[in-house]
Amino acid sequence: MTIHVKNNIHWVGQRDWEVQDFHGTEYKITKGTSYNSYLIREEKTVLIDTVDHRFSHQFIQNLEMEIDLNSIDYIVINHAEEDHSGALSDLMARIPNTPIYCTEAAIDSIVGHHHHPEWNFKTVKTGDSLDIGNGKQLVFVEAPMLHWPDSMMTYLTGDAVLFSNDAFGQHYCDERLFNDEVDQAELMDQCLRYYSNILTPFSSLVTAKIHEVLSFNLPVDMIATSHGIVWRDNPAQIIEKYLEWANSYQEDRITIFYDSMSNNTRMMADAIAQGIHDVDPGVAVKVFNVSRHDKNEILANVFRSKGVLVGSSTMNNVMMPKVAGMLEEITGLRFKEKKAGAFGSYGWNGGAVDRIHSRLTDAGFQMVEGLKAKWKPDGNALKLCREHGQRIAKLWALGELNVEPMLASNTQPTIEPKALEVEVAATVKVKQEHGPDCQCMICTVCNWVYDPQVGEPNQGVEVGTPWAEVPDYFLCPECNLGKDVFVPHRKEDAA
Ligand code: FEO
Numbered sequence: 001m002t003i004h005v006k007n008n009i010h011w012v013g014q015r016d017w018e019v020q021d022f023h024g025t026e027y028k029i030t031k032g033t034s035y036n037s038y039l040i041r042e043e044k045t046v047l048i049d050t051v052d053h054r055f056s057h058q059f060i061q062n063l064e065m066e067i068d069l070n071s072i073d074y075i076v077i078n079h080a081e082e083d084h085s086g087a088l089s090d091l092m093a094r095i096p097n098t099p100i101y102c103t104e105a106a107i108d109s110i111v112g113h114h115h116h117p118e119w120n121f122k123t124v125k126t127g128d129s130l131d132i133g134n135g136k137q138l139v140f141v142e143a144p145m146l147h148w149p150d151s152m153m154t155y156l157t158g159d160a161v162l163f164s165n166d167a168f169g170q171h172y173c174d175e176r177l178f179n180d181e182v183d184q185a186e187l188m189d190q191c192l193r194y195y196s197n198i199l200t201p202f203s204s205l206v207t208a209k210i211h212e213v214l215s216f217n218l219p220v221d222m223i224a225t226s227h228g229i230v231w232r233d234n235p236a237q238i239i240e241k242y243l244e245w246a247n248s249y250q251e252d253r254i255t256i257f258y259d260s261m262s263n264n265t266r267m268m269a270d271a272i273a274q275g276i277h278d279v280d281p282g283v284a285v286k287v288f289n290v291s292r293h294d295k296n297e298i299l300a301n302v303f304r305s306k307g308v309l310v311g312s313s314t315m316n317n318v319m320m321p322k323v324a325g326m327l328e329e330i331t332g333l334r335f336k337e338k339k340a341g342a343f344g345s346y347g348w349n350g351g352a353v354d355r356i357h358s359r360l361t362d363a364g365f366q367m368v369e370g371l372k373a374k375w376k377p378d379g380n381a382l383k384l385c386r387e388h389g390q391r392i393a394k395l396w397a398l399g400e401l402n403v404e405p406m407l408a409s410n411t412q413p414t415i416e417p418k419a420l421e422v423e424v425a426a427t428v429k430v431k432q433e434h435g436p437d438c439q440c441m442i443c444t445v446c447n448w449v450y451d452p453q454v455g456e457p458n459q460g461v462e463v464g465t466p467w468a469e470v471p472d473y474f475l476c477p478e479c480n481l482g483k484d485v486f487v488p489h490r491k492e493d494a495a
Contacts, residue, residue: 002066005161005222006222010039011177011230012037015034018032019032022171026329027197032172034227035226036049036226039063039066040156042132044073046073046074046076046132047075047076047091048154048224049165049226050085050086050087052086055086059087069094073132075091075098075100077102079148079152080102080106080112081148084165092114092116097120100121101122101130102152103124103125103140106150107121124152126141135158136157136159137158139156139218140152141213143165144205144481146206147199147202149480153165153213159222160221161221161222162213166199166225167225167242168223169228170193171193173228174229178229179229179231179233180233182229187228191241192304193297195242195303196300197300197333200333200335201445201446202445249304251284251305252398253285254306254307254309254396255288255302256287256288256308256310256311257290257302258290258312259290259291259320259322259323264376264377265345268343268345268382271383271385272309272371272388273285274386274389275386275388276393278389280394295326302335305338306396306398307338309340310327311343312342312352312356314349317349317351318355319344323352323356327356334364337366338365340365340368341371342356343388344373345372345373345374346373346375353372368392371385434489439452440452440488442486442488444485444487450486452465459475467486
């Protein structure tokens, strides 16, 4: 099956209605997905991307119904992940000498997946173009980390179509291909889920890449993604959304998630949520049990929130494993400018709250004091939890609040000194290491820190080398990106 996109462009991709898991089982797909491949037939015939490897046979069969495979002049692989280059082995078995246009990094990942270094690779960089006849050209734009180091976008002049690959896509399946044809709420919900769960760590690169593409002043009539719909109606809307999401996005929302052995931490979560609502009825409070709710939905809510409260019963003096898993994922997603706090019930020690507090501090959240309740919270303890919620609502309010708290207790809240100590210790550490005179530079993608006092001997950068003298070929040892993604690490407010 093919779908006409525009002029001589046809969609030749694959719908996947039944897929439920992506990236192993880490991303739950709730609305199916598609693997979008495009056929351009000008004087030259070009195939842009393929489909997931599980659909290779079907893809080739469909393609052969449409054209003689030998008539394909060029293959463009925007990204080597298997959901896009998966059918390449079967395709190349039939047309082995066809040139494959991709980035230099993609050669490594395509060969790594398909094990054919002899394929006819043509390396392209940003600004390179390929004439496909009838006055049209393909212009390539490297887009590292959107979503892999190998990623790029391809722009077709004349038709003004940007083949953006993962960027601007969503895991969403519908027989209708264009954005104006589908349910708008479902579509934007899946766009946000996709961005928040996959692209958040690369937000600084998203912003930079969009501004780079905009600086070319190229008209964009359509954005043809590699997952989900094609943006033909006001494609600028998803670009604007990405700029908004990439800019430390938050709404007036607080997410509470927890795991609870004996229902006690759940009771605390409910009381805290009520306390927030007492003081700030305008804030959206969403409460999730991590062992029962969709993890990606929770993460999408964290992405939308100004603050997050994380609870766990203490089990063997640590937090419950599903909460630990969530914190690991949150650390990797590198949310910016969000607040957080820890809470939980315990029996004979309360190590979970301390560990959550410490982990969230390390993940860059601005912390409030933790809250612990011993055994099952009684009426008074729940009152304290509710007051804790009220204090947080005030602390995190985005504007003036006119509502007085419903509760007024003479009892001071049970704020555990240990959690406070952790917070203070973490603050002091930042101030000591990265004060106003600090010369360190931090990678905005992975948070690796270049310290001139340490250098980077593995790349020949000696101890004592200031950032300005670090050579241009320097790459972040963690994520392999260049100097342009580094910013000063100093904290202007440090004393
Ligand atoms: Fe849709 Fe990064 O693959």
